[in-house]
Amino acid sequence: MIATSPDIDTLARRALGLVGAGGRTIVGIAGSPGSGKTTLARAVARRACELAGAPLAVHLPMDGFHLANATLDALGRRDRKGAIDTFDGWGFVALLNRLQSELDHTVYAPGFERTVDEPVAGAIAIEPSARLILAEGNYLLAPGAPWSAVRPLLAEAWFADAPEEERVRRLVDRHTRHGRSPGAALAWARDVDGANARLIEPTRDSAALIIRSGGPA
């Protein structure tokens, strides 16, 4: 396991180096809420496309597999949205399998729209030319079904890391921007996001790279 500061160019070259002659290569980025997974995956995908001179790399967030708010209400889980059982994990695994096997047509993935706080079907088009997938999300390396089926589908697993204080600051900032009061934002970051982080943090042990931001390298 190697700890590194986020050098996007080096990471993009590393990911491109994993791409084989045929098929698709999936690099997975796990990490606690607010650790920088989305920012990292986007930047690496963008840089990989620049280096390849072609739209070879795509960012795929696990966030598109959030259950709908109505479903969470029916299950009584809305008050802890973001927990491991508030995602369609089987759906995410099925999409990764489809990406490995379906190369002759566009594969559509759901996105997550923060402004309406809901997943949106078909938001991300993954074209046959996309051979490198930067998949990212909280539970990519979590133990137990269905999440344990993710790791074998990855060419490499990375873990985004940031000091807890910094993550909480980022999360409070995001929650307040999306309409929560400062008190409610802090409570959600500490209680709901915090409980999720306790489950996610030990999963760093199965990552090949730990990529730090927001603290000493």
Ligand SMILES: Nc1ncnc2c1ncn2[C@@H]1O[C@H](COP(=O)(O)OP(=O)(O)OP(=O)(O)O)[C@@H](O)[C@H]1O
């Ligand atoms: N390397 C970095 N340096 C400073 N700020 C960063 C860095 N990476 C991400 N951030 C900021 O931290 C916040 C959270 O980042 P991001 O959305 O990428 O995290 P995440 O792990 O995807 O979070 P979530 O689990 O909630 O989806 C954002 O406001 C982003 O701008």
Ligand SMILES: [Mg+2]
């Ligand atoms: Mg994210």
